[in-house]
Amino acid sequence: MNDNNTAGIDFEQLVRSIGDGVIVCDAAGAITFWNDAATRIFGFTASDALGHSLDLIIPERQRQRHWEGYHKTAATGETRYGNDLLRVPALHKEGKPLSIAFTVAMLHSPASEVTSIIAVVRDDTARWNEERALRTRVRELEAAARTETVAS
Template identity: 65%
Template sequence: MTTAIDFAQLANVIGDAIVISDAAGDITFWNPAATRMFGYTEGEAMGRTLDLIIPERLRGRHWEGYHKTMASGETRYGNDVLRVPAVDKAGRSLSIAFTVALLHSPEGALTGIVAVIRDETARFQEERGLRKRLAELEAQAQQS
């Protein structure tokens, strides 16, 4: 017996942020984990563009890729985990990892993109610290 999945319940309890944007890049879905991660309530995020969480210096590149995906109906990131900087409501930098999937209408038209996002800021900072410490130890070893 197959049990129907209640998407709303799933999206509300899952620990990862789920953000859906339409073909223009406007946010059409924002779950509670997105609120915890980025600081914006659902009401603050809905209808706004993804610029809400994209650092200003990366927006041009993001939108170039987004519009290309909407025009072609293809993304090379469907199975790959993307790791990029993001920004929260307070202006804090975050390191996020996410996957994307394209959404289509019943007729097959591309209608938007869903991103499932995880905050990896702590892991990224830990790795950066370890790389720095390794470089220091290698430099000391070469001096010996």
């Protein structure tokens, strides 16, 4: 469906060149699309990822919870993460931990069945590390303040 606002836009080029990682999986969870930004974030190339499951980037301790949510979303066509950011741990190809933030979208068949689940992903590791350092510093200052109060 083309209207005046989308005429002439090459959506495949848009998704391939956007700065956020775009990962598309089929309803069963196999990766069917992986853009260059996903490669930059996770280290896996499209050829590394295509046809494989998201277990490539999901830490083992998170997998069961992830797949429960994934299959529920595929079955119901409903997710709260279409508008709300989901922040979770992830893995880089080299094994280093990442923190990612993403939203979810779905593509449907003409019969309204979910055919694909799309994640639009951003590397959130720097922000997460900064917040963790700030929380640690607040705890240290609170402990020091308690110690001063007790000593007085």
